[in-house]
Amino acid sequence: MGCSKNVYDSENIMGQLSHKGYEVEHNSNNASDIVIINTCGFIYDAKQESIDTILAAIKDKQAGRIEKVYVTGCLSERYKNELPAEIPEVDQYFGTHDMIELLKTFDVDYKHELIGERKLTTPSHYAYLKISEGCDRSCSFCAIPLIRGKHRSRSIESLILEAEKLAAKGVKELILIAQDLTFYGLDLYGKRRLNDLLKALVKVEGIEWIRLHYAYPTGFPEEVIQTIAEEEKICNYLDIPLQHINDDILKSMRRGHNRKVTENLIKKMRKAVPDVAIRTTLIVGYPGETEEKFQELKQWVADTEFDRLGVFTYSHEENTHAGKLTDDVPEAIKKQRQEEIMEMQAGISYEKNQQKIGKTYKCLFDRLENGYFVGRTEYDSPEVDNEVRVNAQEHYIEIGKFIDIKIENAEAFDLYGVPVR
Numbered sequence: 001m002g003c004s005k006n007v008y009d010s011e012n013i014m015g016q017l018s019h020k021g022y023e024v025e026h027n028s029n030n031a032s033d034i035v036i037i038n039t040c041g042f043i044y045d046a047k048q049e050s051i052d053t054i055l056a057a058i059k060d061k062q063a064g065r066i067e068k069v070y071v072t073g074c075l076s077e078r079y080k081n082e083l084p085a086e087i088p089e090v091d092q093y094f095g096t097h098d099m100i101e102l103l104k105t106f107d108v109d110y111k112h113e114l115i116g117e118r119k120l121t122t123p124s125h126y127a128y129l130k131i132s133e134g135c136d137r138s139c140s141f142c143a144i145p146l147i148r149g150k151h152r153s154r155s156i157e158s159l160i161l162e163a164e165k166l167a168a169k170g171v172k173e174l175i176l177i178a179q180d181l182t183f184y185g186l187d188l189y190g191k192r193r194l195n196d197l198l199k200a201l202v203k204v205e206g207i208e209w210i211r212l213h214y215a216y217p218t219g220f221p222e223e224v225i226q227t228i229a230e231e232e233k234i235c236n237y238l239d240i241p242l243q244h245i246n247d248d249i250l251k252s253m254r255r256g257h258n259r260k261v262t263e264n265l266i267k268k269m270r271k272a273v274p275d276v277a278i279r280t281t282l283i284v285g286y287p288g289e290t291e292e293k294f295q296e297l298k299q300w301v302a303d304t305e306f307d308r309l310g311v312f313t314y315s316h317e318e319n320t321h322a323g324k325l326t327d328d329v330p331e332a333i334k335k336q337r338q339e340e341i342m343e344m345q346a347g348i349s350y351e352k353n354q355q356k357i358g359k360t361y362k363c364l365f366d367r368l369e370n371g372y373f374v375g376r377t378e379y380d381s382p383e384v385d386n387e388v389r390v391n392a393q394e395h396y397i398e399i400g401k402f403i404d405i406k407i408e409n410a411e412a413f414d415l416y417g418v419p420v421r
Contacts, residue, residue: 001050002040004177004213006073007121008130010038013072013099015118020108026121034068035060036102039075041147043315050075051087058089070094072102074147096148117165123366125400126173126209126382127166131159131197135179137216139243140254140321141283141314144179151180153188156197160204167206170400173364174207175381180216182224195223202233208402209364211381213239217265218256225272235378236273239308240265241281245300246293249286254321259300266304277379279308282341285334286314287325294337301341307352308385309345311338346412353386353410360406360420363388365397373397375405377415388415395419 039050077095185193313334365375372389405417
């Protein structure tokens with residue numbers, strides 16, 4: 001359940017179990033003796049989805065379709081005292097730091113030497129690479145530090161080893177993930193070393209794309225911008241959650257930056273990498289977000305014209321700093337504000353995509369779906385961004401291959417094209 005960091009953790013659990021000889025499947029509809037649910041506990045909707053999944057598994061267990069149900073991940077870490085009492089039918093609960101204990105339940109000793117040997121749940125040509133765990137930021141709305149703990153970087157050497165093993169398996173695209181990529185190295189090396197890591201990763205043979213997810217704007221290591229511009233393997237793409245633009249809201253959110261800092265960073269990125277695709281996420285309905293402050297946010301989105309954008313409605317979370325504030329924006333208003341910005345972003349995306357018609361882009365193809373081969377440009381991350389579609393009745397494309405595609409038509413979030421042979 002939840003984010004790509006949970007995907008990565010699940011893949012490691014699967015790899016360890018598979019090495020011991022267990023037959024492990026991901027999100028399978030096939031009958032299983034044992035189900036392990038890796039939960040999300042971030043915001044209300046994600047928590048509810050995790051709970052519903054647990055209850056569905058319990059129902060299958062009671063009907064005799066499965067033997068045991070284990071629950072791990074963020075929800076069971078955050079509510080470790082409440083869940084066993086509320087849903088006692090689960091055989092055992094484990095938190096985010098309990099992988100070794102979980103594996104021991106199956107008589108499996110965790111093997112550090114299996115770094116990079118995880119069982120991929122993504123298509124075999126791309127993989128997530130988690131470079132650190134936890135977070136030292138104190139954003140008022142976020143429960144992640146409560147769940148995942150303090151920031152802990154992995155060594156550059158271990159990450160290069162994992163990248164090499166993934167490349168040997170056929171992985172061509174690495175998607176770097178962390179709660180905050182820009183903090184990488186501070187705990188291990190006493191300074192930010194994301195740039196050094198990137199310089200080392202581009203030397204890994206077989207890796208053709210390196211994509212950056214979840215880069216915090218405050219204290220952004222600006223040398224990384226130059227490296228993106230210089231290194232062909234690093235996608236001209238940056239996922240940088242900005243959350244809001246009003247200074248009062250940003251201060252209450254404890255983001256550590258203001259509107260001026262945000263706008264200057266975007267200008268520097270676009271100057272150094274003119275065709276960079278900037279993806280961001282926003283929160284609407286945060287406590288104290290008046291109509292005036294929302295209109296400021298909306299106008300800023302219109303003026304900035306982000307390439308990719310997602311909007312969350314504020315979720316009032318206990319034990320966070322914002323949880324002490326009054327949740328004073330009605331849910332209906334939150335939803336309306338979300339829809340307003342997303343409708344505007346669809347128009348921005350449509351106009352940007354129209355400008356791509358007639359141009360040729362290098363694309364990596366992920367799947368065959370509904371009569372189309374579906375791929376992505378370097379400006380698009382899987383599952384969350386735009387896609388490139390090629391008619392499968394007219395053209396054949398090998399999944400997992402890079403193909404040059406000439407764009408012939410475009411919608412708000414889809415491009416349609418033909419191969420350039």
